[in-house]
Amino acid sequence: MAHRALVIAMLPAIGLRVLVILGFPPALLFYGDSFAFLSEDLAPGTARPSGYSLLLALLRPAHSLTLVTVLQHLLMLALAVAVYALLRRRGLPGWGAALLVTPILYDEFNLLLEHMIMADAVFIVLVGAAVVLLVWRVSPATAAVGGLLLGLAGITRTVGLPLLILAAAYLLVRRYGWRPLLALLVAGAIPLGAYATWMKVEKGKFGLTEADGNFLWSRTMSFADCGVIKPPERLAVLCPTMPVEQRPYPPHWLWESFSPLLKVPGTAHRNELAGQFAQRAILAQPGDYLAAVATDLTQLLRWERTAVEEKTPYKLPRSERPINESVRGVAESYEAGPAATRVVEPFAGWLRAYQRFGYVPFPLLVVALVGALVAALVRRRWDALLPGLAALALVASPPFLAAYDVRYVIPAIPLVCLAVGLVLGGRSRPASGSAASHRATAEASRSAPA
Template sequence: MHVPSPGFVLPANRHRAFLLAMIPALVLRVLAMAGYQPALWFWADSFSYLRAAADPVPGTFRPLGYSLFLAALAPGHSLALVTAVQHVLGVGLAVAVYVLLRRRGLPGLGATVVTMPLLYDEFLILLEHMIMADALFTVLVTAGVMALSRRAVTPLSAGVGGALLGLGAITRTIGVAVLVLAVVFALLRRTGWRPLAGLVLAGALPLVAYATWMYGTSGTFGLTRADGLFLWARTMTFADCSVIRPEPRLARLCPTTPVTARPAPAFWMWGAASPPAGTPRDRNALAGRFARAAIMAQPFDYLAAGAGDLRRLLRWERTTARSASMTKTNPYWFPFGERPLRQSTRAVAEAYEGGPAATRLTEPYAGWLRGYQRFGYLPFPLLVALLGGALVLASVRRRPDALLPGLAAAALVLAPPFLTGFDVRYVVPAIPLTCMAAGLAAAGRTRAPAQGRQSKIVGGPA
């Protein structure tokens, strides 16, 4: 008897579980669109992206990838259009992961369960509804890794994967780590020179083009002019200048606050009293030199600082900056009340929107979503356990196609605390990659098509 393959082209009843799971996921996103119009804002970052969309020139602190995305949608004069597109991208990513898992032999119910965090996690929905780069970055990086996790990576699929990861890197610079990881993984898997060349060239093209643009406008060849500042801010939580003994030019960067009383890296990066505020134009280079000297002089303190941040992954709740009565909130919760835009930011937001741009709450839809966010998320301890289990299972079952997304997720979780500092927002892009890794590691093997040596791939046989 002929048994059809488990591809997504099968009749709808073979995908009934996933289609039913899609309905509440779509309802949640409709609630966001109806309850919080036209979009949610994140401090000054959202408005910086909008300013760069109106006048796209490479800036100091973040690359322009997301601003170019906003510029492409600017003719619509609608922030609601931006959030709608981001919601569609989020749901589309969940569909793509489900399709991949079904094609690798995972049963429909199993693929649906593994994909559910992508559909239901309230933080993913929050970021999709926010004028921030995170939703676009998550889609680009996950799609790029997905292209490289095929059963047979060709030069074309490797090029597509590299291009997506390169675009992710000019959206958020941590994407460079994922691109480098993908290249190293391809080398270790001996993919053949053509897929490897396609991956490297396509991945490097957006980076080189953007860095050249940056050089033409600022004289700096890079993605930002703040990498040294971010690393300096990271070291401020432990740096002891009596141990570092910095050269005189760097001594002004020494903190005077006792180590036990020092605030988080974000304060040192953005606070008005930050020592680099008064340094010369080459403050990024000076801050980078100080940070490297601090790490070399205090390597164990540096590792302890990063590991201390990672302990926050053991908290069951993601954010706790709220009162027992739930009347106060922070940017990582759907807000409880309307707040007018500041005069300094209103103009850029209203210019993009073509009218009032402050977030307007509509009840009861906003209230329903606020109620959901109290429990509708994947706790980080479970995420860590799922990721660790996926990596172990992928290694035991020799599933390199599952190993790549698992390692990429681990890089996104582990790198920020050692480069900039921990932020719950930085962990969220690892959720789709973790789910994909877990599903691929658990999927049944299917026979790979016969191919020559040069078609051996990053993903290996599924």
């Protein structure tokens, strides 16, 4: 059997997902993002885009959270197969390609996100599929599909927006020609433009969210000193009052009652003022800003994802979590019945035990990413740069724009696996489509006698 190694790797991975479905029906709910995504009142989100909400709306007639999670599990398995197929195409043996996709198949956080009503699993698949397609073969058609996937990723999580620009730069630098580049940009702009137009119609603002300024402002709460910033009176209301050493982690400043952000009336006005304050704070205290970012990034050197006693929403529950009365109706309307996460033993217990060791330590992930980028330059494996730089962007950008969260690192895992495999495999195939023929024609004309 040509793909025996993949089959051997896939079967236990499928078994783990069956255990998740049996152990935690119908789904894992993340307070309070899951309920915002599940809301029947479909509208552009304030703090996050609603691309995932649109998917849930398409599946709503089935009234099944289990259907949502099963689909997410299947999509992640399909992504692993796609990465494997590309690596085999690039010359890796079956066992090598199968080994490199095991983090996608077995990382406990992937299992968690696939079973959670959150946008992350869909985002990971959209980005991964787009990068696989663009590395596999570049033509106007594949570039258009890749651009469309990246555009959909951008309306699923805004951190995906730079990846469309990165993909365009990749096509430009690799000289694939103007047709694939144009196809990528136009196709990517379609979902982004449609969503921004919807936002304009519903909320009067052409954009994807009304919270980019709020998130950047929360980042500055790690260091902001209004004695140094000297903000004008209209921004001074956003100054923190507690000492730096007593301040909570940035996300708390977005929602908690102590936050001065909540004193500013009007969603759009609040976001605008927060963005202006953040820009002034960063310009006035650039060293402190970079130090706060660096402190967050040191979390990538932590070997253990979560300590045993650490309180985090990313641990599989030990007991059923009742849904708060304020949002119970939202979940039960979607499910057409009880929607609270049930805990079914012994399956749940087996998975809680697996969660303690079934993951890729982030220090190894960072080493693999840096090694892949360096090797891609040294060995001239240029195709490895697209997944490698995309992974770097996904890992590094959240601490600059908001804060570090272990959940934000997980989308890089498939991309790092792909980058490492492309470095270890055969050389990049010649550019396809019109770009290759144009280069060949140009070289022929230069070598022809005058």
